[in-house]
Amino acid sequence: MQTKHPIGILGATGMVGQRFIQLLENHPWFEVAWLAASDRSSGKTYGEAAKWRLDSPLPERVAHMTIAPAEPEGAPKIIFSSIDTPIARELEPRFAGAGCAVISNSSAFRMAPNVPLVLPEVNADHLHLIEEQSWRRESGGYIVTNSNCTVMGPVLALKPIEDRFGIEQIFATSMQAVSGAGYPGVASMDILDNVVPYISNEEEKMEEELLKLLGKLESKPAGHVVKPLGARMSASCNRVPVVDGHTVSVSIKLGRPATREEILAAWAEFRPLAGQGLPTAPDQPVEWAPQNDRPQPRLDRNRGKGMAVTVGRLRPCNVLDWKFVVLSHNTIRGAAGAAILNAELLASLGKLEPVAEAAARV
Numbered sequence: 218m219q220t221k222h223p224i225g226i227l228g229a230t231g232m233v234g235q236r237f238i239q240l241l242e243n244h245p246w247f248e249v250a251w252l253a254a255s256d257r258s259s260g261k262t263y264g265e266a267a268k269w270r271l272d273s274p275l276p277e278r279v280a281h282m283t284i285a286p287a288e289p290e291g292a293p294k295i296i297f298s299s300i301d302t303p304i305a306r307e308l309e310p311r312f313a314g315a316g317c318a319v320i321s322n323s324s325a326f327r328m329a330p331n332v333p334l335v336l337p338e339v340n341a342d343h344l345h346l347i348e349e350q351s352w353r354r355e356s357g358g359y360i361v362t363n364s365n366c367t368v369m370g371p372v373l374a375l376k377p378i379e380d381r382f383g384i385e386q387i388f389a390t391s392m393q394a395v396s397g398a399g400y401p402g403v404a405s406m407d408i409l410d411n412v413v414p415y416i417s418n419e420e421e422k423m424e425e426e427l428l429k430l431l432g433k434l435e436s437k438p439a440g441h442v443v444k445p446l447g448a449r450m451s452a453s454c455n456r457v458p459v460v461d462g463h464t465v466s467v468s469i470k471l472g473r474p475a476t477r478e479e480i481l482a483a484w485a486e487f488r489p490l491a492g493q494g495l496p497t498a499p500d501q502p503v504e505w506a507p508q509n510d511r512p513q514p515r516l517d518r519n520r521g522k523g524m525a526v527t528v529g530r531l532r533p534c535n536v537l538d539w540k541f542v543v544l545s546h547n548t549i550r551g552a553a554g555a556a557i558l559n560a561e562l563l564a565s566l567g568k569l570e571p572v573a574e575a576a577a578r579v
């Protein structure tokens with residue numbers, strides 16, 4: 218790619234917005250050209266408005282950029298969105314309607330039948346759903362989403378198992394980091410020395426999103442639809458005093474028997490993006506940790522620059538067939554990194570150029 222695509226970040230000052238800025242610094246295909254947040258931040262420089270919380274310095278150029286109003290006028294045609302769901306429900310269609318490719322982290326449209334919920338290693342073909350969106354026909358714009366940060370790890374780990382053996386039942390229990398709740402998130406008095414066994418709407422999101430992500434794209438006379446995976450799924454979600462990294466214990470019942478070696482081979486050989494040249498794609502999306510006390514958030518969350526998930530503790534389950542633990546970095550693989558990988562996939566498929574062309578015609 219010769220020139221970089223200018224991109225905008227909606228919700229740039231938040232936890233996920235900051236990750237976008239960090240991960241897009243020196244990105245070979247995309248350049249941050251526009252930042253927007255709430256009216257509280259609009260008109261300030263990014264350095265003034267954002268409470269930078271990451272362990273690398275805020276890039277100087279970005280610190281001096283002025284936060285724009287959250288409106289499509291004057292925004293680039295590729296928008297990474299990381300705003301809360303009620304605001305996303307109102308704003309994202311406005312940007313798509315104005316001809317933008319909106320690559321969203323929010324849950325507002327994830328389950329809409331014509332909106333792709335995509336993890337490139339798992340269901341890249343679901344991107345066909347873009348063509349079912351009226352914005353696409355009218356202005357060239359569209360919405361693509363990535364999943365809830367907790368379900369991302371289990372889905373990557375389960376995809377190669379589903380492909381080879383089928384999955385009939387899933388029990389998943391999460392131990393979720395505080396950064397998953399945005400900044401400042403859960404009050405320190407509530408989470409230190411504690412575990413909170415409730416995260417609003419999280420179990421519902423995990424259950425429905427997992428089945429859509431592992432579902433099959435079908436072509437009907439009226440257009441494309443996703444048929445969800447026909448498995449039974451039960452999730453329990455807990456907040457734990459970890460800064461970054463969601464851990465999930467998973468038990469599964471398979472469609473046909475598999476040995477431990479066959480499951481390990483399914484994970485080791487799972488490299489669906491190999492050779493596609495997507496800059497953010499990890500070489501090995503599902504990494505196996507053989508030690509009996511891994512994965513652990515502090516030790517394993519940055520594998521594959523935060524884009525690989527780590528699986529460990531594979532062992533027989535006395536109720537279902539097998540159980541294991543999976544860990545993923547919630548603000549990288551589970552949010553900003555996932556959206557950037559979706560954008561790279563869209564770019565490689567030529568789905569970003571038509572947005573700009575359609576906009577130029579308006």
Ligand SMILES: NC(=O)c1ccc[n+]([C@@H]2O[C@H](COP(=O)([O-])OP(=O)(O)OC[C@H]3O[C@@H](n4cnc5c(N)ncnc54)[C@H](OP(=O)(O)O)[C@@H]3O)[C@@H](O)[C@H]2O)c1
Binds near residue numbers: 254366398
């Ligand atoms: N954190 C995670 O691990 C994670 C993972 C996956 C998905 N997500 C999703 O990503 C989204 C953002 O999460 P977060 O953790 O980054 O939240 P956050 O830290 O609370 O940040 C929210 C962002 O939205 C902006 N905002 C608030 N009201 C707005 C408005 N009316 N118009 C425009 N912008 C507005 C805020 O700007 P101000 O600074 O000006 O208030 C801030 O930039 C949520 O939908 C969340 O569910 C988060």
